[in-house]
Amino acid sequence: MTERIIEILRATFSPEAVTIILGALPISELRGAIPLGIFVYKFSVIKTYSLAVIGNMIPVIPILFLLGPVSNWLMEKSKFFNKFFKWLFERTRKRSKVVEKYGALGLILFVAIPLPITGAWTGCVAAFLFGVNKKRAVACIATGVLIAGVVVTLASTGAIKFIPWLKH
Numbered sequence: 001m002t003e004r005i006i007e008i009l010r011a012t013f014s015p016e017a018v019t020i021i022l023g024a025l026p027i028s029e030l031r032g033a034i035p036l037g038i039f040v041y042k043f044s045v046i047k048t049y050s051l052a053v054i055g056n057m058i059p060v061i062p063i064l065f066l067l068g069p070v071s072n073w074l075m076e077k078s079k080f081f082n083k084f085f086k087w088l089f090e091r092t093r094k095r096s097k098v099v100e101k102y103g104a105l106g107l108i109l110f111v112a113i114p115l116p117i118t119g120a121w122t123g124c125v126a127a128f129l130f131g132v133n134k135k136r137a138v139a140c141i142a143t144g145v146l147i148a149g150v151v152v153t154l155a156s157t158g159a160i161k162f163i164p165w166l167k168h
Helices: 002-012 015-024 029-040 045-057 060-077 079-095 097-102 104-112 120-129 134-157
Strands: none
Touching (some): 002 015, 015 029, 015 045, 029 045, 029 134, 045 134, 060 079, 060 134, 079 097, 097 104, 104 120, 104 134, 120 134
16 A cells, blocks of 8 residues: 555655655655655655655644544544544553653654654654643654654664674
């Protein structure tokens, strides 16, 4: 499915815009945007990293400020959305124990680990669920995104094998 989305985006937008959009999408985020920029578009590492981080941060403020009111309204109006948001919130609570335990530092770590079910989107949900102050959440999520971007870039370029303390 991700390949089909990229195909549609590539036919419609510039390579830079596709990289930003892919970085903003909840499934791909940085994990998809950085390899795309480096290997498909042949952008420099700095350009790719910058576009991917910008894209990944675009949805953060709207999600943080609208998730509560929109989810509450939709849950009241629709059984489907009531069930969906209950599922989403429960799933996020289970997977974001580090946020609950360590607060702001936990939120940074949760977003910084570039694995499925972590990242800026899920970090926003976790921040909402655990009542993290919105300004603080934006700063923590941004820090996590910057760290995740470095990790994904190093892994994508193979540079991670040259870091002595990360060798097996």
